[in-house]
Amino acid sequence: MNKDKGKVAIITGGSSGIGRASALRLAKNGVKIAILDLKEEDAEHLRQEIAEAGGEAMALQTDVSNTKDLEAGFKQVLDRWGQLDIVFANAGINGKVAPIEDLDAEDWDQTLDTNLKSTFLTVKHAIPHMKAHGGSIIITSSINGTRTFHGFGMSAYSSSKAGQVAFGKMAALELAKYHIRVNIICPGAIETNIGKNTFPEEEELEKIKIPIEYPEGSQPLEHQPSKPEQVADLVSFLASDSSSHITGSQIFIDGAESLL
Numbered sequence: 001m002n003k004d005k006g007k008v009a010i011i012t013g014g015s016s017g018i019g020r021a022s023a024l025r026l027a028k029n030g031v032k033i034a035i036l037d038l039k040e041e042d043a044e045h046l047r048q049e050i051a052e053a054g055g056e057a058m059a060l061q062t063d064v065s066n067t068k069d070l071e072a073g074f075k076q077v078l079d080r081w082g083q084l085d086i087v088f089a090n091a092g093i094n095g096k097v098a099p100i101e102d103l104d105a106e107d108w109d110q111t112l113d114t115n116l117k118s119t120f121l122t123v124k125h126a127i128p129h130m131k132a133h134g135g136s137i138i139i140t141s142s143i144n145g146t147r148t149f150h151g152f153g154m155s156a157y158s159s160s161k162a163g164q165v166a167f168g169k170m171a172a173l174e175l176a177k178y179h180i181r182v183n184i185i186c187p188g189a190i191e192t193n194i195g196k197n198t199f200p201e202e203e204e205l206e207k208i209k210i211p212i213e214y215p216e217g218s219q220p221l222e223h224q225p226s227k228p229e230q231v232a233d234l235v236s237f238l239a240s241d242s243s244s245h246i247t248g249s250q251i252f253i254d255g256a257e258s259l260l
Helices: 017-026 040-052 067-081 105-130 153-179 229-240
Strands: 006-011 032-037 058-059 086-089 093-099 133-138 180-187 199-200 252-254
Touching: 006 017, 006 067, 006 105, 017 032, 017 086, 017 133, 017 229, 032 040, 040 252, 058 067, 067 105, 086 105, 086 229, 093 105, 093 153, 093 252, 105 133, 105 153, 105 180, 133 153, 133 229, 153 180, 153 252, 180 229, 229 252
Parallel strands: 006 032, 006 086, 032 058, 086 133, 093 199, 133 180, 180 252
Antiparallel strands: none
């Protein structure tokens, strides 16, 4: 018997990359999927793909850093399905890549709002709907800012990712009495389109870069970036009852990249 069948999941940033792969994976397990994403057209295409495969999904255009937007999204999900079992706080951007002295406060705020504030808001609005029966919350962090620090110019991004880990562990302890589990995944290089939201200033970065060479490559396990589907397998496990005693864990999924 599939214990995941009939569960309801909210996935932020769900229309592409890790979010998309996880939505498809969970839907295959019988989970109803709510895709909350700024990219309405992409989210709708994914909803249709899930429906055509026999699953059930809804697509909601949502600014996850805006509390009113999130409240409205959660309300629509609960109005339709009446429950919430899984929350995947996955939305994020690389943001502006620049030396600290050249990084504008507005650029810093955009990255922290999109990555860290949205995680807080997503978890905050999920709690009232999960307290009665418990559930699983999964947060997408990164190896950057948690185990590696050579992403030159990515101080805002790395700070947001480190903040997500601390927040997730605090939430895991606070919510344990409600049987709400909170875990944090830290992917390395992944074949996603998050780079489209990266704005590097290459000339400015030259003054802070430290040369790093990997003669045999930077991906020891498979010699290539991880695929979103590999991360989706981890998300599926953490969302399921098979991980019922795992909470507050920070799990690296990077093929040993961050160990170099």
